Amino acid sequence: MPDAPLLDLRQVGFVYAPGASPVFHGVDFALEPGQRIGLFGPNGCGKTTLLSVMMGLLPASSGEVRHLGRPMRTEADFAQLRRGIGLLLQNADDQILFPTVLDDVAFGPLNLGLSPAQAAAEAREALAFVGMEGFEDRLTHRLSGGEKKLVTLAGVLAMRPKALLLDEPTSSLDPATRHRLIHILNSLEAAVLTVSHDWDFLNLVSGDFYTIDSGRLVKEAAAELHWHPHAHPHPDQPH
Amino acid sequence: MIEEPFAGGDSFLHRADPRAKLVLAATLACVLAVSSGWQAPALALCIGAGLVLWARLPGRAFWRRMLTINGFVAFLWVFLPFSTPGETAFRLGPLEVTSQGLSLALLISLKTNAIMLAFLALVATSDAASLGQAMHRLRVPAKLVFLFLFTYRFIHVINAERQRLVQAARLRGFKARSNAHTYRTLASLLAMVLVGAMRRAEMTRRAMLLRGFNGSFTTLRTFRMGLGERLFLATGAAYAVVLILVEVLNA
Numbered sequence: 001m002p003d004a005p006l007l008d009l010r011q012v013g014f015v016y017a018p019g020a021s022p023v024f025h026g027v028d029f030a031l032e033p034g035q036r037i038g039l040f041g042p043n044g045c046g047k048t049t050l051l052s053v054m055m056g057l058l059p060a061s062s063g064e065v066r067h068l069g070r071p072m073r074t075e076a077d078f079a080q081l082r083r084g085i086g087l088l089l090q091n092a093d094d095q096i097l098f099p100t101v102l103d104d105v106a107f108g109p110l111n112l113g114l115s116p117a118q119a120a121a122e123a124r125e126a127l128a129f130v131g132m133e134g135f136e137d138r139l140t141h142r143l144s145g146g147e148k149k150l151v152t153l154a155g156v157l158a159m160r161p162k163a164l165l166l167d168e169p170t171s172s173l174d175p176a177t178r179h180r181l182i183h184i185l186n187s188l189e190a191a192v193l194t195v196s197h198d199w200d201f202l203n204l205v206s207g208d209f210y211t212i213d214s215g216r217l218v219k220e221a222a223a224e225l226h227w228h229p230h231a232h233p234h235p236d237q238p239h
Numbered sequence: 240m241i242e243e244p245f246a247g248g249d250s251f252l253h254r255a256d257p258r259a260k261l262v263l264a265a266t267l268a269c270v271l272a273v274s275s276g277w278q279a280p281a282l283a284l285c286i287g288a289g290l291v292l293w294a295r296l297p298g299r300a301f302w303r304r305m306l307t308i309n310g311f312v313a314f315l316w317v318f319l320p321f322s323t324p325g326e327t328a329f330r331l332g333p334l335e336v337t338s339q340g341l342s343l344a345l346l347i348s349l350k351t352n353a354i355m356l357a358f359l360a361l362v363a364t365s366d367a368a369s370l371g372q373a374m375h376r377l378r379v380p381a382k383l384v385f386l387f388l389f390t391y392r393f394i395h396v397i398n399a400e401r402q403r404l405v406q407a408a409r410l411r412g413f414k415a416r417s418n419a420h421t422y423r424t425l426a427s428l429l430a431m432v433l434v435g436a437m438r439r440a441e442m443t444r445r446a447m448l449l450r451g452f453n454g455s456f457t458t459l460r461t462f463r464m465g466l467g468e469r470l471f472l473a474t475g476a477a478y479a480v481v482l483i484l485v486e487v488l489n490a
C-alpha cells in the first residue's frame with residue numbers, strides 16, 4: 001500500500017489503570033508522507049502519552065495504531081515502526097546515551113545494521129545538517145541545553161526517518177537555537193508532527209493543526225490562526 | 240563529577256591502544272594480587288613510578304589519588320601489626336607488635352601502591368569512552384560495557400539532579416546541622432535522587448528502543464595496533480613474566 005499513511009491511529013484510547021478516567025479516547029489521526037502537523041495542547045493534557053502510544057512505548061488501551069497500513073500489535077511490529085519514525089523527547093538528557101557526541105548520534109544507524117564506518121558517516125552528515133559539525137568528539141555532558149537538543153535531533157535524523165515526532169521541542173531553548181530548529185524542520189523532507197503549547201512555533205513549522213480538548217483530538221481550521229500584537233524589548237530578536 | 244585529569248596528556252602512554260593498556264594493567268594487577276613475596280611488588284612499584292613519570296601525569300591530581308588510596312592502607316597499619324599472630328617484634332605499652340603483622344602490612348602497602356601506579360599510568364590515561372570501546376573490542380560482555388558507559392554518562396546527570404535538589408533546599412533556608420530535621424531532609428533528598436535515577440533508567444530504556452536498539456551492541460571506533468604498541472605489549476608481557484619469576488624464585 002504505497003498510499004497508506006506513515007502513521008494512522010484508529011479510535012485509539014489510553015487509560016493508565018482500569019477504571020481510571022482515560023487520558024484520551026476515540027482518537028483518529030493520520031500522518032501522511034511529507035505532511036506538517038502541529039498539535040496544540042496545554043500542559044498535562046496527554047500529549048506526551050499520545051506520542052508514547054504512537055511509538056509503542058505505552059500500549060494503547062483501545063483502538064489500533066497502524067504504520068504504512070499495517071496494524072502494530074507486537075513489540076516486534078513497533079520495533080519496525082521505530083526504524084521509520086523518529087521521536088524527539090522533550091528532555092534531551094533523557095535521549096543522550098553516550099559520553100561522546102559522535103558515539104551517541106551513530107547509535108541509531110548502528111542499530112539499523114550499518115557498518116561502523118557507514119554509521120559514523122551518517123552521524124557526521126546528520127550533525128552537519130543540524131549545524132553541529134565540529135562537535136563530534138565533544139563530551140555530551142559538557143554541552144549546553146541548546147547543543148544537547150541539536151545533538152538529539154541529529155541522533156534521530158541520522159536514522160533517516162520518514163516521519164519525525166517532536167515533543168515540546170522549544171521548551172528551554174534559547175532564541176538562537178529555536179530559530180535554527182525552525183529552519184531545520186522546514187528544510188526536512190520527512191513528515192513532521194510537532195506537539196507543543198507554543199502556538200507561534202507550531203504556526204511556523206506546521207500546515208495542519210490539531211488540539212487536544214478533554215481527551216479528544218480536534219482538527220483546527222488553520223484560518224482560525226490569527227496574529228495579535230504583543231510587547232517585549234528587543235523586537236528584532238527572533239522569538 | 241568525574242574529571243579525568245590524567246586522560247588529557249600527549250605521552251606515548253596516552254596515545255597507545257587502550258586495549259593493550261587494559262590487558263597489561265589487568266595482567267599486572269592479577270600477578271601482583273596473588274604474589275606473596277615482597278620482591279615482585281617492590282619491583283613493580285619502581286617500574287610503576289617510572290611509568291607514571293613517563294606519562295607525565297599532573298602532579299597535584301596524582302598525589303591526591305595516592306593520598307586517598309593510602310588512607311585505606313593506613314587503616315591496615317593500625318590493625319594488622321597487632322592482630323596478626325606471630326613472633327613479637329616489640330611492645331607498644333600493653334600491645335604486642337608481631338613481625339609477621341608488620342611484614343603483612345608492608346606487603347599489602349607495596350601491592351596496593353604498585354597496582355595503583357600501574358592503573359594510573361595505563362588505564363587513567365585513556366578517557367572513559369575509549370575504555371568502554373576497548374572493553375567491547377576485548378569481548379567484555381556487552382551488558383558490562385553498557386553499564387560502564389552509562390554510569391559515566393548518567394553520573395553527571397544524576398549529580399546535576401542532586402545539586403538542583405540541594406539548591407532548592409538551600410533556597411528555602413535549609414542548613415545542614417546535626418539534628419533530626421537535617422537527617423530527615425537529607426534522607427528525603429537521597430530518596431528523590433534515587434527516584435530520579437529510576438525514572439532516568441526507564442527513560443533510557445525508552446530512548447534506546449526509540450533508536451532501534453535490538454540487544455546487540457556495536458561500537459564506532461576501531462583501534463590499530465602500531466609497531467610501537469606491539470613492542471610495548473611484548474615488553475609488558477615480558478615484564479609480567481619477570482614479576483612471576485621473581486615471585487617463584489623467592490618462594
